[in-house]
Amino acid sequence: MKTADFDFELPDGLIALRPAPVRDRSKLLILRRDGPTEHRSFINITDYLDGGDLLIINNTRVMPVRLIGSKPSGGRIDLILVREDANGAWEVLYKGRYQGLVAFRGDVEAELFEIPGVEGETRRLRFRSAGDRHISEILEQCGSMPLPPYIKRTPDEDDIQRYQTVYAEKCGSIAAPTAGLHFTDDLLRSLSEKGVLIRGLTLHVGPGTFKPIKADRLCDHSMQSEYFEIESSLLNEIDRTKKAGKRVITVGTTATRALEGFMSDRYEAWGNGDGIIRGTTDIFIHPGHEFRVVDALLTNFHLPRSTPLMLAAAFCGFRKLMEAYDEAIAGGYRFFSYGDAMLIL
Numbered sequence: 001m002k003t004a005d006f007d008f009e010l011p012d013g014l015i016a017l018r019p020a021p022v023r024d025r026s027k028l029l030i031l032r033r034d035g036p037t038e039h040r041s042f043i044n045i046t047d048y049l050d051g052g053d054l055l056i057i058n059n060t061r062v063m064p065v066r067l068i069g070s071k072p073s074g075g076r077i078d079l080i081l082v083r084e085d086a087n088g089a090w091e092v093l094y095k096g097r098y099q100g101l102v103a104f105r106g107d108v109e110a111e112l113f114e115i116p117g118v119e120g121e122t123r124r125l126r127f128r129s130a131g132d133r134h135i136s137e138i139l140e141q142c143g144s145m146p147l148p149p150y151i152k153r154t155p156d157e158d159d160i161q162r163y164q165t166v167y168a169e170k171c172g173s174i175a176a177p178t179a180g181l182h183f184t185d186d187l188l189r190s191l192s193e194k195g196v197l198i199r200g201l202t203l204h205v206g207p208g209t210f211k212p213i214k215a216d217r218l219c220d221h222s223m224q225s226e227y228f229e230i231e232s233s234l235l236n237e238i239d240r241t242k243k244a245g246k247r248v249i250t251v252g253t254t255a256t257r258a259l260e261g262f263m264s265d266r267y268e269a270w271g272n273g274d275g276i277i278r279g280t281t282d283i284f285i286h287p288g289h290e291f292r293v294v295d296a297l298l299t300n301f302h303l304p305r306s307t308p309l310m311l312a313a314a315f316c317g318f319r320k321l322m323e324a325y326d327e328a329i330a331g332g333y334r335f336f337s338y339g340d341a342m343l344i345l
Helices: 042-047 135-142 157-162 178-182 185-193 232-243 253-263 307-316 318-330
Strands: 027-031 037-041 054-058 060-062 066-070 076-084 090-093 100-104 108-117 120-127 170-173 197-203 226-231 248-251 268-271 276-281 296-300 341-344
Touching (some): 037 042, 042 185, 066 135, 076 120, 197 232, 197 253, 226 253, 232 276, 253 296, 253 307, 296 307, 307 318, 307 341
Parallel strands (some): 027 341, 054 248
Antiparallel strands (some): 027 037, 076 090
């Protein structure tokens, strides 16, 4: 397929710039792969999950990796830390061309510079005057939540809570696993009381998840690897669930990629001596992928040309998904990270 097939027009007013006032009161579109759609509230998701179903969440935690600093001239620098390299410098997302000294709050200074990369020059940031402070201390003092670039406002106190799932546990992501933002503790408790099995895995979301595809054809796109952790016991539970005739339901495309990447043998393992499989996966799921684990998928409404949009199309069919998107636009659904949700059955 061509990347251009995944373009669509979206009115600016349907881009969610802030979350719904209450997490579980966002809209929920029920998309059946073999039937009609329904329009509900997210709190009604309990009507579609049964006792014995296995709901798999991504328990990654978003780090406050957006840093706003200043040049010696007084000009503003706005960047996002991605990952630390072997030399102690941080790969960053930064659109400007500036290189040199950057000052942040709390007398923290760093040097911004370029190094050659596979796809051209890549940016690095090396902290110079942070003393003995760990990066977590620096981010607590200087960082803010890395809201997507289409949300053109400065992150505020509300984003600290709302751009994070209620079950976020393991720090490592630079973006939220957004399908999980709709759950509340009470809603998870209701599902558990109904007999739904709720289990976690970890995939730390990196820039590859949400980066738009530039290649003309999907087959020419390569995903950046992302780190995951899956407990061996979860794999056994998946097997028992399927043998019992129940469903495996993933919350979001990131949890889906972790499981499908492992089951498709599209991963590089780091070891599993303590019962936890650690590794990285660069799996790119698009139409034509044969799903090995997932029976139902909870997801948000995604950006045009994005890899999560293509994963959803692979799961329910391209035409079916695009028809549902047209229906959502006509129904005033809110799109993207802080937007509404879709349950594909």
